[in-house]
Each structure stands twice: as structure tokens, then as C-alpha cells.
Amino acid sequence: MIAFGGVSETEIRRRSIPVFKTVMATLLLVVGGAMVAVWSFPDLIRGEGTRSLVVYCSQDQLYAEPILERFRVTTGIKVSAVYDSEAVKTVGLANRLLAERAQPRCDVWWGNEPLRPRQLVALGAISDASRVRVFGSRHRVLVVPESATRHPRSIRDLTNAAWRGRVSIANPLFGSTSTHLHALRSVLGEGGWRTWCEALAANQPFIEDGNSQVVRRVARGEAWVGLTDSDDVSAARRESLPVRALPCDSWTLDMPNVVVLVKPASTGSPASQLADHILSPEVRIELVRQGALDPDPVDRSHPNPGLKPDWPRVVRDLDTVTTEIRRIFRG
DSSP states (O other): OOEETTEEHHHHHHHHHHHHHHHHHHHHHHHHHHHHHHHHOGGGTSGGGOSEEEEEEOSOHHHHHHHHHHHHHHHOOEEEEEEOOGGGTTHHHHHHHHHTTTSOOOSEEEESSSHHHHHHHHTTSSSOGGGEEEEEEEEEEEEEETTOSOOOSSGGGGGSGGGTTOEEEEOTTSHHHHHHHHHHHHHHOHHHHHHHHHHHHHTOOEEESSHHHHHHHHHHTSOSEEEEEHHHHHHHHHTTOSEEEEEOGGGOOEEEEEEEEOSOOOTTSHHHHHHHHHTSHHHHHHHHHHTSSOOOOSOTTSOOOOOOOOHHHHHHTHHHHHHHHHHHHHO
16 A cells, blocks of 8 residues: 555545545536526627627728727727728728628628718618718819919819810729719719710820829829819828819719618617717717818808719619710720
């Protein structure tokens, strides 16, 4: 018989048996309790109670990322964001949502133009239009060199021979340029719109990957005028690029930011919390300060005289007009 510190091997084995039983019983209780918790509270790992969200975001990453990170720090809810590339702005994420309409992967969509949310509602990717909320605004503008003394008076003038080969526009199949052209058609009518578009294409404009490239080409002096967004001019001026914005008169287009709850979400759910965060006055003030949104007009009795599109018609004719835009500007 072997003894350890005066205690026999048999005695050690005898004393170990109840200890082993106690440990195993405790382990069974812990594991069993965990299984009951997961079974009883599935929303802790899926559904509305999940502590993580997926966001499809067309707002520029430069502006959106700090806002989403602040939400994560404040709430502890992780946000995984998928951003649009500038070359396929808005259209890329809208098409992604359409492809996923049966089982959307994202919880919240943060857009920055008015057409694609309407398209998503019309095609059933968003089942309830009440989940679409808008805030803030930016506008379509002309951009010219800061020192320019001669410039177009409106978008109409971009077809004049004086600007041949000196106009810059973003790809008209994507982003706010696409939305702008679709909106113009609903106001001008098919004939007038096609005539203007063909005249603009005949003026051999530079066609850029995005609105920021429009501004930069004008800043380099390679184009004398560009059609772009107000926030891109603001960003360029913060970089001290020598450009300034001109109003587009009655052919401008108001472009609000849009927050969409893609899936049904109850009040207080993570998705609703994020939507409320983006829609908060503090976020709006921050976006205005950064130039991502235009300041509110001082005199609200004189609303912006821009386009008032027939949006149902725009959505109805979307595919047909897109094909026409491709033909006109791509040949």
C-alpha cells in the first residue's frame, strides 16, 4: 500500500469519488442552464434582440463611419457597414437589396437620394413605405473655377456650343446624376428631355466615375463647368480647391438622406435605435457642419424652386429610360 503524506492510496481514492461527482453535477447544471437559456431566449442570438446590425450605406464613408462608430460605442451594438463605391453610387446597393428581397441580409439602409427607395418599395424589396424616413438635403449644382467670370446660367446652357468639350458630368447611369436625369424626363416630357440629353452628349462632356471627380477636373482647369452635388463642392473647398458652386435654377433637384428599416423592427430594437440615431438632430447638425448636407434655408416661406418630379412615373419608366440614357451617352 502506497501512502502519500501519511494518507493511504485507498483513502485518497475514497475521498476523491464525492469530489468528482460534485464537479460533474456542477458542470451538468451549467451546461444544461446554458442550453435552456439559448432555447428560451433565441432573440439573444438572432432576430430583433441581436446585438449586431448590417447596414447598407450610400452616404459617403467619410461622413457615415464616425456616426456609426459612435452608435456602437454608446449602445454596444456592433454595426457592420457595406458602403457603395462611387462608380456605381446608390444603384449598386439598391440592386443588392433587390436581389436579396426574399431574405435581406441588411437591417438598415442609409441612402442619400430620393429615387432608389421608391424603386425598392415599388418592387417589394421594402414591404412597408412607412419604414422609409427622410432627413436633411443636398442639391444638384453647377461647379465652376473660383475665378471664373463667364459661366452657364443654368443646366440648360450646358448644351451650348461655347461649352463643347469643357463640361464634366458623373456617369449618368448611376448615383445622383442618374436620378437627376430620370427626374428631368418626368418634368420636361419625353421629347424635350431626349432633345436636351442628345445635345449634351453631342457637346462631348467628360464622363467621370463620380461627382467628386467632376469637381476635381474643374479644379484642374480641364473642364470649365461641371454638374455635381453640393456636398462634393463643399468637400473640395475644405481641401482648398479653387472651385465654387452655382445654383441650377428650376432644374436643380433636392436630394434628402433616407433611412430605411429593411426588416420589420419594433420600437427599441437595435435597428430602430440605429435609425433614430441617424435621424437625430445631433447627427444632422454634424452632417451640415461637415458639408454632407446643406444648411436649412433661412426663409422657409420660399421653398427651393427645383424640380417636382412625378415619382410614380419615374419608377414605372425606370428600366426604359435607363436603356435610353445608355444609348444616348454611351453610343
